[in-house]
Amino acid sequence: MDGRVAMVTGGGAGIGRAAALMLAREGADIVVCDLNAGTGKAVAEEVEALGRRAIAIPTDSSDPDQVARLVEEAIRRLGKIDILVNNAGIVTTDTILALTPETWDRVVAVHLKSMFVCSQAVIRDMSGRDWGRIVNITSRAAYRGRAGVGPYSAAKGGMLAYSRVLAAETAQWGITVNNVAPGTTLTPMVERAFPTTDGQAQEARSSGVITAPVRLAEADEIAGAVLYLCGPLSGHTTGTTIHVNGGSFMP
Incomplete structure (x- = not known):
């Protein structure tokens, strides 16, 4: 990754943080795109402690104007963007009769619209240099239905479909577009939902994990797949x- 610059959305925590730090350890400079100024700044400082350059600007990754400003600043300060990891995400547990259009729109925007907005912004730079890597964090939920995650599953499925279109459209410029689909992964969001070890083990069992010991994925295990697809x-x-789910879904 020496000489590469990677932009990670939702880079302030969880899988995004793990991916940013793993890429930095392999030599990449990092652009942390996160709505939370505090966590984004903290990850940028961790990257700099590894001897790499980093910038973090609070950004809504679904807002074209905010993303354009971030990409412009990143190119001004770091010279280019070679790698994009579309990781930003939120989830709701509302089922169909409780779900509001506003919640639906926000969840879909954070995942699917964000992927479109950020990809378009960086492809404009990548295409002029005939090299690029885009990795989207999709989900097992794009393949397996589960009550209470309607807009999340729909958005992740949309990311999966759009990634194939982007792969076809950008291959001419030496850009690859791939996905990593995690099962339930120990991130701050998941730890809030399953705060105890017993609860996490039960979630792993109920979701169908078969690898031993039965457990949830670690963020670094997802980041390892990201690293391969960026390399x-x-x-x-x-x-x-690439599916990283403990065997709970086998395509």
Whole structure:
């Protein structure tokens, strides 16, 4: 990753933080795109402690104007953007009769619209240099229905479909577009939902994890798949998905 610059949305916590730090350890400079100024700044400081350059500007990754400003500043200060990790996400547990249009729109915007907005912004830079990597954090939920995660599942499914279109449209510029689809992963959001070890183990069992010991994924395990898709050995891989879910879904 030496000489590469990576932008990670939702980079202030969870899988985004893990991916940002793993890419930095391998030599990349990092653009932390996160709505939370405090967590974004903290991750940027962790990156700098690893000897890499970093910037963090509070940004709503679904807002085209905010993303354009972030990308412009990143290119001004770091020279370019080679890698985009579309990781920003939120979830709701409302089922169909409780779900409001406002909640639906926000969840879909944070995942699917964000992927479109951020990808468009960085492809304008990548296409002029004939190299780029886009990795989208989708989900097992795009493949398996589960009560209470309607807009989340729909948005993740949309990301999956749009990634294939982007792969076809951007291959001419040496850009690859791939997905990582985690099962339930120990992030701050998941830990709030399952605060105890017993609760986490029960979630792993009920979701169908078969690897031993039965447990939830660690954020670094997802980041490891991201690292491969951003690296030099994945140049012949595009339009595909790596599943990291403990065997709970086998396509």
